[in-house]
Amino acid sequence: MFCIIALIIFSILGIFSATHRELAKEALDCVFRRVTLRPCNTGFREKIKSRILVRLLSRSTFLARLFNRHFELLSWIFFILMIASTFWTVKGGYNYYLYGSCNGLNQNGFCAFDPKGENNKVTEINATCGAVEKKEKNVTLKDVDLSSFSTKNIGSKNTVVLIGCYECDYTRKAYADIQKLVREQKTNYIFAHYPAKENTNYLSGVGYCVYKEYGERFWQFNDYLFTVDKVSIYGKDYMERILNNFEFDVNKINECLNSTETTSVVENQLKQLQKTHLYGTPTVFINGKAFVGPKPYRVYRNEIKKFIIF
Amino acid sequence: MLNYEKIKNDFPLLNKQAQKKPIVYFDSACMSLKPKQVIEAMNEYYFYFPACSGRSSHRLGELVTKKIKEARQIVANFINADEQEVIFTRNTTEAVNLLANSLDLKNEDLVLTTDKEHNSNLIPWQMLIKKKGIRHEIVKSKNDGTFDFEKYKELVKTSRLVSMVHTSNLDGTTIPAKEIIKTAHENGVLVFLDAAQSAPHIKIDVKDLDVDFLAFSGHKMLGPTGTGVFYGKYNLLEKFEPFMVGGDTVEYSTYTDHKMLKAPEKFEAGLQDYAGIIGLGEAVNYLEAIGFDNIREQELELNRYITEEISKFPKIKIIGPTNPALRSGIISFYIDDMDMHQVALMLDEMSSVMIRSGQHCVHSWFNDKKIKNSARVSLYFYNTMEEAEEFISGLNKIIKIL
Numbered sequence: 247m248f249c250i251i252a253l254i255i256f257s258i259l260g261i262f263s264a265t266h267r268e269l270a271k272e273a274l275d276c277v278f279r280r281v282t283l284r285p286c287n288t289g290f291r292e293k294i295k296s297r298i299l300v301r302l303l304s305r306s307t308f309l310a311r312l313f314n315r316h317f318e319l320l321s322w323i324f325f326i327l328m329i330a331s332t333f334w335t336v337k338g339g340y341n342y343y344l345y346g347s348c349n350g351l352n353q354n355g356f357c358a359f360d361p362k363g364e365n366n367k368v369t370e371i372n373a374t375c376g377a378v379e380k381k382e383k384n385v386t387l388k389d390v391d392l393s394s395f396s397t398k399n400i401g402s403k404n405t406v407v408l409i410g411c412y413e414c415d416y417t418r419k420a421y422a423d424i425q426k427l428v429r430e431q432k433t434n435y436i437f438a439h440y441p442a443k444e445n446t447n448y449l450s451g452v453g454y455c456v457y458k459e460y461g462e463r464f465w466q467f468n469d470y471l472f473t474v475d476k477v478s479i480y481g482k483d484y485m486e487r488i489l490n491n492f493e494f495d496v497n498k499i500n501e502c503l504n505s506t507e508t509t510s511v512v513e514n515q516l517k518q519l520q521k522t523h524l525y526g527t528p529t530v531f532i533n534g535k536a537f538v539g540p541k542p543y544r545v546y547r548n549e550i551k552k553f554i555i556f
Numbered sequence: 557m558l559n560y561e562k563i564k565n566d567f568p569l570l571n572k573q574a575q576k577k578p579i580v581y582f583d584s585a586c587m588s589l590k591p592k593q594v595i596e597a598m599n600e601y602y603f604y605f606p607a608c609s610g611r612s613s614h615r616l617g618e619l620v621t622k623k624i625k626e627a628r629q630i631v632a633n634f635i636n637a638d639e640q641e642v643i644f645t646r647n648t649t650e651a652v653n654l655l656a657n658s659l660d661l662k663n664e665d666l667v668l669t670t671d672k673e674h675n676s677n678l679i680p681w682q683m684l685i686k687k688k689g690i691r692h693e694i695v696k697s698k699n700d701g702t703f704d705f706e707k708y709k710e711l712v713k714t715s716r717l718v719s720m721v722h723t724s725n726l727d728g729t730t731i732p733a734k735e736i737i738k739t740a741h742e743n744g745v746l747v748f749l750d751a752a753q754s755a756p757h758i759k760i761d762v763k764d765l766d767v768d769f770l771a772f773s774g775h776k777m778l779g780p781t782g783t784g785v786f787y788g789k790y791n792l793l794e795k796f797e798p799f800m801v802g803g804d805t806v807e808y809s810t811y812t813d814h815k816m817l818k819a820p821e822k823f824e825a826g827l828q829d830y831a832g833i834i835g836l837g838e839a840v841n842y843l844e845a846i847g848f849d850n851i852r853e854q855e856l857e858l859n860r861y862i863t864e865e866i867s868k869f870p871k872i873k874i875i876g877p878t879n880p881a882l883r884s885g886i887i888s889f890y891i892d893d894m895d896m897h898q899v900a901l902m903l904d905e906m907s908s909v910m911i912r913s914g915q916h917c918v919h920s921w922f923n924d925k926k927i928k929n930s931a932r933v934s935l936y937f938y939n940t941m942e943e944a945e946e947f948i949s950g951l952n953k954i955i956k957i958l
């Protein structure tokens with residue numbers, strides 16, 4: 247047991263130093279019982295124990311005595327802690343790979359691979375769903391009607407839903423990856439604008455009208471809104487110019503915007519989005535599973551090409 | 557009086573100023589240090605006359621033959637033997653094997669040993685029990701570790717060979733060899749002495765002892781590794797069948813027959829370690845120049861001090877007699893429930909003190925006494941009081957963590 251701990255520790259230290267590489271080799275020998283405690287030979291265990299004892303002794307006789315007397319017990323404790331921490335490290339790494347967070351999908355706790363929690367950051371919304379706890383497990387597409395949102399249906403078995411806001415940095419961060427995902431994995435795609443910030447509230451209606459009037463051409467327009475400098479979409483004044491640039495009929499769009507039908511659709515859209523219990527943008531659903539915050543591309547891709555152990 | 561300045565100069569490892577972490581070498585029973593003179597003598601062979609002895613008649617060959625003859629003479633004088641009674645071996649172990657395989661021991665012949673034999677003087681006899689059906693009896697030591705002469709007198713009567721360790725590498729005790737041999741001879745019994753630990757420390761006179769066979773290793777007495785000596789009375793050697801034969805052991809051979817050379821050549825099969833043998837001769841010269849009285853005096857002084865200091869630790873038990881004068885340069889000790897390897901390793905790590913730990917190839921004794929292992933300090937004339945103090949100070953620290 248002691249040899250196993252030593253093997254792991256010295257193997258890691260061995261990456262950096264030749265002396266530790268030698269000790270790792272000895273530990274390996276020890277593990278395979280090649281170093282038997284033959285009387286004419288000295289055991290690896292004693293060697294390492296003595297080295298530690300001498301170092302402790304130079305600092306504190308008490309500590310050295312404690313270590314000497316309870317070496318076996320300490321080794322076991324250390325071993326169990328090491329196994330546990332190895333398990334959590336591996337699990338954390340696996341979660342990070344799969345979900346962009348060591349603690350699991352959409353979990354906020356500290357993650358060494360993503361110390362700033364970038365992969366979980368969202369633009370918080372003060373949604374009216376305050377009654378429901380802000381919990382990723384509550385975020386769902388159940389009973390949500392997405393039929394009025396811009397949709398690209400290519401008959402794939404996979405569907406990606408992106409709920410985001412044009413003005414929000416985290417949605418913008420995720421946007422390119424979602425586009426890539428939809429393109430490379432050939433999935434169905436629904437985009438829903440959630441007005442998380444006031445400056446761009448009006449874009450829900452604009453988006454709806456562009457999609458209604460121009461169908462497929464909406465997607466180019468959508469790309470533009472997500473990639474252009476945020477300030478240029480803050481006001482309605484800018485919008486006319488943009489619509490013109492895309493050779494959309496501004497009057498037609500305005501007409502659509504002013505219609506009561508649009509108002510009620512947009513209101514209903516907001517209601518539907520709130521039903522998802524989302525608490526921030528971007529929220530991405532892949533085949534109904536929620537990913538809150540901008541995840542690394544591989545996380546989205548892995549959800550489609552499933553590979554899950556834990 | 558020892559000239560320590562000269563000694564320091566002769567043994568590079570003792571020159572502490574030249575070392576970052578000066579070493580205290582207390583493991584001479586396993587392997588002694590070697591003076592420059594020995595190493596230079598060997599180098600000289602390799603540099604200037606690396607030829608065959610006894611085979612080639614050219615100048616270099618003749619020079620090697622002369623040097624080997626000189627070395628044999630030096631070693632013979634060292635133990636007061638005749639030149640042709642000295643057989644060069646690789647070590648003591650090979651010498652014991654030579655004896656075990658060459659002496660005409662038969663079924664039921666009894667070989668008598670002590671209870672503290674090095675495996676080298678135990679396993680060859682155990683093999684003969686299997687091969688020839690000989691018997692093996694042990695003369696158990698008295699409680700204080702000294703030789704039980706009364707028990708011996710009983711057992712020797714029916715023995716064929718007494719094969720005993722002269723000075724024990726386990727506890728440093730020396731058996732009363734002269735009386736043992738006298739009694740054996742009175743009973744018509746041959747005697748072999750394993751002098752691996754005595755030859756480096758006390759004057760051995762095979763004629764005075766009247767011992768029949770004796771062996772020792774060069775590397776424990778300042779000589780090179782891979783050198784050893786087997787001594788046998790010439791009339792006995794003549795009757796021996798050599799157990800290794802081949803080149804250099806015969807006068808001539810035909811396709812069907814050969815004529816053996818006489819002792820010692822017939823026992824020295826194949827090309828020998830000429831450099832080693834020359835080095836061994838030089839080591840003997842060095843030892844004689846130091847003088848056994850000086851060696852004994854220095855070892856005893858240090859052993860006395862260390863024994864006295866160790867006795868202050870109630871947890872430490874010394875193996876063998878309490879009187880240091882009876883333990884040559886050896887202090888073998890253990891602590892119940894403690895792995896003594898750890899003590900040795902810590903002394904090395906902490907104070908650069910090199911001592912041996914384990915069962916010292918006397919497993920049989922440890923197994924019988926149910927003691928796990930011991931730590932062994934083994935001194936030689938080149939060790940000093942400061943070194944002994946360094947050791948005790950290190951041991952003091954270790955004791956505190958028990």
Ligand SMILES: Cc1ncc(COP(=O)(O)O)c(C=O)c1O
Pocket residue numbers: 585586647648649650674676677721723724725750752753773784
């Ligand atoms: C008493 C005794 N006999 C025999 C031997 C074996 O010597 P070698 O290994 O040189 O053959 C030793 C070595 O430690 C010894 O101490």
